[in-house]
Amino acid sequence: MLKHQCKKTTKSLRGGERFLEAARQSDRITVALMSLCLTLLTAWAPHPGGTVWLAPVHAQSGSDMDSHEGMSDMGKQEQNAGGDRAMPGMKQANPRSRLFLFLGIGVLVLLGVVMSARRGMKLSPRKLLNRQFVVGTLTLVVILIGVRHVVKKYRKPGSMTVIEAQAMDMSAMKPPVGAAPVAIEKIARRDFEAAVTYTGQVVAKNDEDIYPRVVGKIVSLPVYPGDRVQPGQLIARLDSxxxxxxxxxxxxxxxxxxxxxxxxxxxxxxxxxxxxxxxxxxxxxxxxxxxxxxxxxxxxxxxxxxxxxxxxxxxxxxxxxxxxxxxxxxxxxxxxxxxxxxxxxxxxxxxxxxxxxxxxxxxxxxxxxxxxxxxxxxxxxxxxxxxxxxxxxxxxxxxxxxxxxxxxxxxxxxxxxxxxxxxxxxxxxxxxxxxxxxxxxxxxxxxxxxxxxxxxxxxxxxxxxxxxxxxxxxxxxxxxxxxxxxxxxxxxxxxxxxxxxxxxxxxxxxxTEIRATRPGVVIQRLVSPGVLVSPGTPILRIAEIDPIRLQANVAEQDLNNIQVGNRIMVTSAKHPDRPIVAKVTSVFPAVDPTARTAVVEALTPNPDKRFLPGEFITMRIATGGIPEAITVPNQAIMHVTPQATGVFYTEKQPAVWVAIGRKETGKMQYYCTMHPEIVRDKPGKCPKCSMKLEPMTKGGQFRAHRVMVTLGPTDGKRTVVLSGLNEGDSVIWAGHEKLKEGDSVFPTAWGKEGPATLKPSEEAPPQVTPVEEPAGTGHGDHAMKSPAQGSRTAPGKVYSCPMHPEIKSNKPGDCPKCGMRLEPTVVSHKSYGAPPKPKVRVEVKSKVTYTCPMHAEVKSNKPGDCPKCGMRLEPVSKGGVEAEAMYTCPMHPEVKSDKPGDCPKCGMKLEKTG
Structure with a gap:
């Protein structure tokens, strides 16, 4: 009896478990069906061809289109003329989509009922209309109604649905044509001194290793490295x-x-x-x-x-x-x-x-x-x-x-x-x-x-x-x-x-008493007192370093242009900003057969021990001067394969980019980047998506033109141009790496890491009509200047779009392109806007004394040449300290500054003048 009751209870429990499992499966199916219905209803949104507020449009050809100021006061709704036109890459919506939507929902419900029946669930209205099912269904209905209301109220007219966005062809969107920022220099004739630069080393004029002549123990070494010695001075004593x-x-x-x-x-x-x-x-x-x-x-x-x-x-x-x-x-x-x-x-x-x-x-x-x-x-x-x-x-x-x-x-x-x-x-x-x-x-x-x-x-x-x-x-x-x-x-x-x-x-x-035989400086002490030494054991090394010998190994092809007396500018690693000027005193008459180089030497005074033997130096050796030469910065020169018909070139030829004035191509037009068919003559917003209309062309005032040139001597920083350029041409020396023939460019100040300032991308350039000139003819008296810079937000909090970083605002709001909320960012002059202008002074009245590097007794209050050796006098302050460096604009010599920066007139980089 008890056994039978247990079996019956076990069957009842198994039946209850199956019912609970079926209920769980039913709830899952129900939730899945409701979620799918929610997705379909969300995707079913007002079509772009729906009703939107329209502005009246004048029928006259060539008239300007008014913005939303002419919106109807009566609340009249009309069909958008552009709403029925399909956007490139999009399919036009079908009016019977709602019928298909309800049929799809019905098929899904029927499919859920069939699957529940196959699982052994007994479906009846009484079982379905339980409290859990009714509450879940009502909740989903409320959510569907709320989503529908939000989408219908806040969705912008003309925006695409999810399905339409998937079918959109992004290649149909055309960005506006932009202008590349470049740095330019106006060609002017100037005296040029050709030079070659080589690394070298410092060599003592005379050096000597001191050896004892007898065997003995060192009892005294009164000199130490760095001490100066004179002939006859005691430098070591042995046990006697x-x-x-x-x-x-x-x-x-x-x-x-x-x-x-x-x-x-x-x-x-x-x-x-x-x-x-x-x-x-x-x-x-x-x-x-x-x-x-x-x-x-x-x-x-x-x-x-x-x-x-x-x-x-x-x-x-x-x-x-x-x-x-x-x-x-x-x-x-x-x-x-x-x-x-x-x-x-x-x-x-x-x-x-x-x-x-x-x-x-x-x-x-x-x-x-x-x-x-x-x-x-x-x-x-x-x-x-x-x-x-x-x-x-x-x-x-x-x-x-x-x-x-x-x-x-x-x-x-x-x-x-x-x-x-x-x-x-x-x-x-x-x-x-x-x-x-x-x-x-x-x-x-x-x-x-x-x-x-x-x-x-x-x-x-x-x-x-x-x-x-x-x-x-x-x-x-x-x-x-x-x-x-x-x-x-x-x-x-x-x-x-x-x-x-x-x-x-x-x-x-x-x-036993070792004395110096010539003046010099102790550069090394090889033994210490108390050491037993013998003949052949060096104890000291003495070098004569005033004057000092500066040597460089010069390639044999440059030796013909180097003569005794040529000017040399020497820079050391210890004083990179304080070069000295010397003269070539010797050109060794033998060439190394392995390296094919010869030694060029300059003997220069060294009273302050500025140069030490073995020190690494850089020697810029003058090889000749060219008066009134046309020169360009070495950064402006590139080597390209010439485009010639019927001629096979095996070597690349030098060329430079020049900036030429661009002619006005017509009236500026504005369009929507999301809806390219929307074109207007004035700036405004797109009537479909309310995005800001962008100018079709954002080109600069100038265009790039490549000119083949013939190069002459160089000094390591600038190179002489023998043919191809004329005085007055505007040469692009930075920012030309990706240029193509005819690209739009605009000049701007250039820093070490690129453009120092850039105009905002959302601003259109000013409408100017410069005269276009052919390449190689110059630009007369037209001075190349940077375009006027737009207004800049002061350093502080600026709001930008995470998806479109070019959109910036000084107030919080939404992105006009994607509708995302603008995020706050903190910027400085270095990352946004123009850098602080350097202190500019037009006239310098500082008292500067000029002296000869070789003859310190020669001094003058004006620049010139030394009357003894002919070397150029170098500026120093009255206290004997090197004069402060000055920076000036190549285009406007009257602009001078004591700090590097940009010219306030043309935006060009100030160059160091001494």
């Missing part, structure tokens, strides 16, 4: 105890040998004294004999000499008389030549007066011709003929003046010769009288010398007898001297040996 003992030992040995030498020398002195006495007697006798013989010979020589003098005096007297006659004849000839030169001078002076008058006439005539040439009254060929006549008159004046100077020089020379010959005649007459007196004096002296010869012969005989007696005494004294001298020689050798040993010991001990 052992070498000092050796020096003292050698000194004592030298003293002992010297004492023995003194004793031997005393013995030699005694023997030498005896011999000297005997020799003195012999010498006295020989002296007497020699004197007597000399007297005899002298007397005889005087007789012979007197006879020769007599012969010479007589010949001289005769020659003087002949010379007197010749000089008198030459004096007369010079006087005649002087008279002839004076006559020629008179003729030359007369010709000079005539030539100067002719030249004065042609000077005035040439001035008149120059005025006529400037006015175009005469041709250049006729002016050249007149100028040739002027040059001929000038040459004739120079020729006659040279003739006058020659005649005057001849007169002066002839007068000098006359005076000279007259003076010589007087001198010759004096010489004749002197020669006659000399002849008489010589004859008297001959007789006197013959008497002296007889007296001196007697003295000679007496001296010969005394010499024979004293020679025997000399021979005995010489034998004693030889014995003592041998002992002295032995002791002298010993003294020399000990003295050499002492000198060597003193020299070696002196090697």
């Amino acid at each position: 105890v052992e070498l000092g003992a050796r020096e003292r030992e050698a000194a004592y040995s030298r003293e002992a040998a010297a004492h023995g030498q003194r004793e031997a020398s005393a013995q030699v002195g005694k023997a030498s004294a005896a011999r000297s006495q005997a020799e003195a007697e012999v010498n006295r006798s020989q002296a007497m004999l020699s004197e007597a013989q000399r007297d005899v010979e002298s007397a005889r020589a005087m007789v012979v000499e007197s006879q020769k003098e007599l012969t010479v005096a007589e010949k001289k007297l005769l020659a003087s008389r002949q010379e007197l006659v010749a000089m008198e004849h030459e004096s007369d000839a010079m006087e005649a030549e002087s008279e002839a030169a004076r006559a020629d001078l008179g003729d030359a002076q007369a010709d000079l007066v005539a030539a100067q008058a002719d030249y004065a006439y042609w000077v005035e005539e040439l001035k008149r011709e120059q005025q006529l040439v400037k006015q175009g009254a005469i041709s250049a060929e006729e002016f050249q003929r007149e100028k040739a006549q002027h040059d001929s008159a000038r040459a004739k004046v120079d020729q006659v003046q040279a003739r006058v100077r020659k005649a005057q020089a001849m007169i002066k020379t002839a007068d000098s010769h006359v005076h000279h010959y007259r003076a010589n005649v007087d001198v010759t007459r004096t010489m004749i009288a002197t020669a006659e007196a000399e002849v008489d004096r010589v004859k008297a002296r001959i007789e006197q010398n013959r008497a002296v010869v007889s007296a001196t012969q007697a003295k000679v005989d007496q001296a010969r007898a005394g010499i024979t007696a004293t020679k025997s005494m000399v021979r005995s004294a010489e034998s004693e001297v030889k014995g003592a001298s041998s002992k002295v020689a032995q002791m002298s050798a010993m003294v020399g040996q000990t003295a050499a040993g002492f000198t060597a010991a003193t020299t070696v001990r002196g090697y």
